[in-house]
Amino acid sequence: MERELARTPSPTPTELAEINAPLYDLTRWKRKEAWLKWRLVPWYIVIIVLVTGATLLTVFNKEIIAFIQPAAVWLHTRPQKFGWIIPVALLVILSFPPLFGHGVIAIVCGIVWGLGVGFALVCIGTLLGEIANYYAFKSCCRGRAEKLEENRPYYACLARVVRTGGFKVALMVRLSAIPSHFATAVFATCGMKMWVFLLAAVLSLPKQFVIVYLGVILNDASRDDADAAKDKSNKTERIISDIVAAASVLVTIGSLWWINRELKRVKPSVMADRRRARLAALRRQVSDPEMVMFAATQVYATPETALASSASAVMVSQPVPLVLAEDRRLHVA
Known part of the structure; x- marks a missing residue:
């Protein structure tokens, strides 16, 4: 009996189809019925809200900043000792998905506190929020993640890539345009070590520096009455924004390509482990x-x-x- 059960079972037809199938099956989305499902309605609402909010922040960023600037100045002047706690607390709260708005808070910090202090506040709020997000998902969603890893081959491959890739995966994802708090949730549930995640989070903080600097530029442009100075500031702002956007897009494309390649690489070994787990369950049944x-x-x-x-x-x-x-x-x- 031991000799019969020692061999790893051959892949089932379903597993063979999963091994040979592409990681992203886009053919099913060609049918209209795939889009018209009630379970997708919450996702449609979330996408519409996110796209609308991002569009408003991009198009009317100056108007929004001018609207909230009096309150931001009050934070800096009235409670002189504890006003900085409010933006830090907001950054911590906004670190939990699906909330967003880190960029607005970072720009406000640049307007009110300047480049040095503003960047320090953004770093503190970002790190505290990401750490809280990491432990919240690790403690509350770990059981759900283990079930997904057992039942969903794609999630099992993703968890294997995160565990084996370690620091490289964490840093590439955090430097890309992928929302950092969503990436943190995946890292926590896939079992990434805390020190690896924290090191990648610290090294990706220069992304926040650029956003704070945009707030400083907007503040300088609003204070200067000379049209030439305003045009120069606006031109500098556009150049910096374009450079940051182009770099984020390139890093995002490279990160997604590399992660997709790693998912294909670990897929056969993940399927073999699933068959070994089925063999172990069969042994327990026979005994x-x-x-x-x-x-x-x-x-x-x-x-x-x-x-x-x-x-x-x-x-x-x-x-x-x-x-x-x-x-x-x-x-x-």
Whole structure:
């Protein structure tokens, strides 16, 4: 029996199809029925809200900043000792998905506190928020992530890439345009170590520096009455924004390409581990007398004949057919 069960089971037809299938099956989205499902309505609402908010922040950023600037100045002048706690607290709260708005708070910090202090406040709020986000998802969603890893091959491959890639994966994702708080949730549930995540978060903070600097430029432009100075500031702002956007797009494309390549690389080993897990479960069933009785009752009509047949099967080591997966059977002595 040990010799029969030592071999890793062959892939089932479903697993063979999953191994040979592309990671992203886009063909099903060609059908109209795939889009018209009630379970997708919340996702549509979230996407519409995010796109609308990002568009408003991009088009009317100066108007929004001018509207909130009096309140921001009040934070800096009135409670002189504790006003800085408010933007830090807002950054921590906005670190939990699906909330967003880090960029607006970072720009406000640049307007009110300047480049040095503003960047320090953004760093503190960002790190505290990401750490809280990491531990929240690790403690509350770990069980759900383990079930997804058992049942979803794609998520199992992603978890394997995150664990084996380590620091490289964390840094590339955080430097890309992928929202950092969503990436933190994935890292936490996939089992990334805390020190790896924290080091990548610290090294990706220069992204926040650029956003704070944009706030400083906007503040300088609003204070200067000369049209030439305003035009120069606006031109500098546009150049910096374009450079940051282009760099983010390039890093994002490179990160997604590399992660997709790693997912394809680990896919065969993940499928092999799933088959080994199925073999271990089969061993536990065979070694359990109750499971032998259960298998016998599935074949024979009455409990008496099932009991006699199962006892004789154990005495003479007659093979008992157990369903392995779909149309495949493994005869275990």
